[in-house]
Amino acid sequence: MISVGVIGYGYWGPNLARCVAEGENCALGAVTDVSAASLAKAAKRHPAAKLYDRWRDCVSDPALDAVVIATPVGTHFEIALAALQMGKHVLIEKPITAKSAEATILIEEAAKRKLTLMVDHTFVYTPAVQKIRELMDDGKLGEVYYYDSTRINLGLFQRDVNVIWDLAVHDLAILDFIFDEKPVAISASSAGHIPGSPENMAHVSLFFTGGLVAHLNVNWLAPVKIRQTLIAGSRRMIVYDDLEPSEKVKVYDRGVNLSGSQEDVRKLRISYRVGDMWAPEWSVKEALLTVTEHFVSSILTGDKPITSGMNGLRVVEVLESAILSLKQRGAPIEINPMRKAS
Amino acid sequence: MISVGVIGYGYWGPNLARCVAEGENCALGAVTDVSAASLAKAAKRHPAAKLYDRWRDCVSDPALDAVVIATPVGTHFEIALAALQMGKHVLIEKPITAKSAEATILIEEAAKRKLTLMVDHTFVYTPAVQKIRELMDDGKLGEVYYYDSTRINLGLFQRDVNVIWDLAVHDLAILDFIFDEKPVAISASSAGHIPGSPENMAHVSLFFTGGLVAHLNVNWLAPVKIRQTLIAGSRRMIVYDDLEPSEKVKVYDRGVNLSGSQEDVRKLRISYRVGDMWAPEWSVKEALLTVTEHFVSSILTGDKPITSGMNGLRVVEVLESAILSLKQRGAPIEINPMRKAS
């Protein structure tokens, strides 16, 4: 039985605490928040959990095996490092840290101490994204051409991070999971329309080693909510709409066929293939419960989690490059040329 | 009665010929095409029109007052220049020319001879875009924040121009019509997935003088057809969906309100405004018929058309800048810094 402390009981923390409390092989040992009102809510829902108003008390609690960190991004590193140093396994809300250098330190610390370090890339654990990965593993899409995502709605504006750190991070986590290729360069543009607030709208183009490209359209200031991703390959194409109540993933047998001379590509003739559409079904399970259960199971087996510190690091590296590019109106930025070379 | 010759009877020419034949104050005097099969079709539908297989014969026909050019883009300039020099009024299919320098020459030639030079930016003449312009003129949107358009489908791949020249041109024409501000810089990225074919997918960010930004997502290789544009302002937001059978334009009373200190923007508080939605209705009329009627009426009155040579030129300038940017993976390109300065 793994005893888990949740640090941060604001917007997302209560969901994590609930999943820890409901999950198998674990128990909610403590809840930590600086707000007395938040702690009071936690006490009502989880009368058996200890309450802390200082995270240092939580990471020092010898009765806890692990902590889940759901505080503002800027505080992730300090808390996580202290927790690892106290021998706790750590699950961190996305993005893992505010800087890639910080993520690297956490990864090293966890490795040294043989502790589980995991980042909560929730979408990776949804049945829809799992199904997409499965379709790709089966070669159903053929050669993959692109990933093009629109993730927009009205609000919630954040004080400390812009819309890329808030919303594009979901797509970057999905990209990191479903594709083996990794992005090598990025071009991003953005706009901030509300005085005193971070950028609320951004468009991000990602270039990969092969022919694959990706594009992310994220926006906090849109009249309607859209969560739609197109993933196209030479054999089939996917429309993934996260707002559809049932058929979230639709697979289209559509594309182009080429005929004619392979030697002279200019003579190739294009014909269009418009075939059946198919929407696979799956059992429903809350993704966040899968996240906390996977965290606990990784601790028990010692296996690396699907979204380990390294996955968190790669996402942060792309976020950093995106910020560099949008400050130059889309100038292309190489992503971590050092690590690529090694 | 204006006698009009249509040059090019392939994909779009038959529609233009039909509208000329149906319109008021004009007659279809001639149809020109290099293909005998195309001319046979034209003969069947328009038995009274003369038939030419060489465009030079058409532009020299003294019985014609005007010509409509619907040939491949690369030929627009030569045909249009010859027609103007023969004293014909000219309507050219979009984009007006393959190079901005060519458009400039046509504008000067038409001005010198006091002839009407018009480009067929069809969308500008749709009731939906007219309604959007009207809403902006009435100040219904407040300060305009952005224009974000998705224009994707499967096919039709073109041999000679890429997807930006084929699809983004529609949005650039709409932008030129509905906004008084003009774009000053551009960042574009693209991908070509089919050997021997031009780029089939592109994302274009446009920066304007004020806070306004625009983004265009165009794609020939998408599993589903989408024609959706968001236009957001400080007071209201529009969703324009050209595939909706009736409610193409929806106006949302949504956005954010700011309260607190205007001096210290960091202390501003954001609240969300989620109000009514409203879909105005209008009479239905085919946009292309409005185009040919406006061409004829401009000839008769001598007034400058809504989409004159200058509008066509501005669109081509942006297209040229887009191509420069996408070759550098999104590097920002200034749009016509010379003319801006003047």
Next chain:
Amino acid sequence: MISVGVIGYGYWGPNLARCVAEGENCALGAVTDVSAASLAKAAKRHPAAKLYDRWRDCVSDPALDAVVIATPVGTHFEIALAALQMGKHVLIEKPITAKSAEATILIEEAAKRKLTLMVDHTFVYTPAVQKIRELMDDGKLGEVYYYDSTRINLGLFQRDVNVIWDLAVHDLAILDFIFDEKPVAISASSAGHIPGSPENMAHVSLFFTGGLVAHLNVNWLAPVKIRQTLIAGSRRMIVYDDLEPSEKVKVYDRGVNLSGSQEDVRKLRISYRVGDMWAPEWSVKEALLTVTEHFVSSILTGDKPITSGMNGLRVVEVLESAILSLKQRGAPIEINPMRKAS
């Protein structure tokens, strides 16, 4: 502070208990269920509530002011009558009783003892239905023509009641609330496709005193979920789609105009009016919480609730007539000719 006991902690009871616990001016005093497992769940969520496994103990508990009954329909009458006789105010899950005669007895008992008797017609308390009633009160629809509702999905099959008692009851409650006219006759047809189960599909036509008609399409065995109601009047028409995340109620300025001789209706000419569409917005509040708060407030003020015993009775009378009609393949049945006459 009104102390409330909830009887029945199966499918709907936990929601009612939660709303009682969260509401103002009331407290959850007790939970009753025959299942030990259900009581264990209730104990975990509501540690302060007493637990009973026999409803007689609950209705006899002198510490309780009121009870909420969420047991199978067949037991409503006996429990409610006993509760009233013990001086408790009573809120009953829809439909109020299995027979109209039973509802009449409850109404009389409550009146005699000056106790509040209310039925949980939840949809009446939704912002959407409240808005529709408001539009009708304002005369926005003109003369009302019809109400036509489709309420279908896959499952949940019930053992004891058919799909009319389960789903059509919602529409009958809405009809009773939004229209002053009451139905005078009914024609219903149905089908049962699953051996050993009640009818899973039914179509019900309701005839009112004026020109108004209503139709209900209810189905437990449909591949997709639909909750769509059209309400048409001479001036405007409503589409109410309960599955829409935001714009649940759309008001269309559509219909027909009549011109010509009023004396000779055969000479009237019809023209169509296709005007704007408008989707009003409202604040979001859980309808069930409004239900329990209205129950408590009715107890405190002594005012008759919006959905009193009489409203529950009228709905049961229509249900009884529907069952008579469907056994005769749609033969029309008069609804309560006695009471109408009085």
Next chain:
Amino acid sequence: MISVGVIGYGYWGPNLARCVAEGENCALGAVTDVSAASLAKAAKRHPAAKLYDRWRDCVSDPALDAVVIATPVGTHFEIALAALQMGKHVLIEKPITAKSAEATILIEEAAKRKLTLMVDHTFVYTPAVQKIRELMDDGKLGEVYYYDSTRINLGLFQRDVNVIWDLAVHDLAILDFIFDEKPVAISASSAGHIPGSPENMAHVSLFFTGGLVAHLNVNWLAPVKIRQTLIAGSRRMIVYDDLEPSEKVKVYDRGVNLSGSQEDVRKLRISYRVGDMWAPEWSVKEALLTVTEHFVSSILTGDKPITSGMNGLRVVEVLESAILSLKQRGAPIEINPMRKAS
């Protein structure tokens, strides 16, 4: 080469004339209409066709092999009978006649003279309905439970026939084609909201010999256009939406499974099956062109058309029964008990 005369050039006649003119193995020999304006339009589009203003001249024209009748329903019988008597093959717009007795006479006359008699049940020739029939032939649906159709929109009000004769006839034609079982009884209700006009809204329940039931919801006075049909079977369910641009037919692997004692159905347990959805694709072809080509090919081969006079008769019999029922507010009416018995 079959020479065809089209009688009636109002709303639907021009479409039939165009398909005759475009089709193989036939030619448009004549067009007939009482209106000079309509004939002028026909002359412009079909310069080679003869023009008649009296249908008697058309059916007497020895140069014609066949006629297509697209006049008001009340005139179908007289024209068709005269045409058959003059030895012409006959295609009649739906419904075949205004009375079933008339259809019977036409069938006998055509049989006696070995002439082709066909009714234009257009929907039967759509790729969507053909695909549905194919799915049923393949046993994909299992035992069929129901057909439930909604066919509503604003307008067009008709003077001479009510909404059942105008819209429900489409569903009756589809039912006649896709199911081998025939309806034995009917219950219908209706309402007319516009003075001087026929009923604009109706609901029709059809009972078949087996467990199958059908329901039709037709309405000329609805704010939105809906063309949606559910067809459910024990193994799979279909949603057929004729307004969908591409995926008109969706096949759902959904339903209920029964387990437990077959002897005591009360002990059967129900579980829900929610599987994949699948939307088959097909080539696009205009249904009306298939209609006229099938008519010509039936003449040439002598084979009975898919929608022969007998199919037309059966549909009219159901329409007549529907009218009887709706006059009695849904009282059930047996459909042609005589013929059933034979």
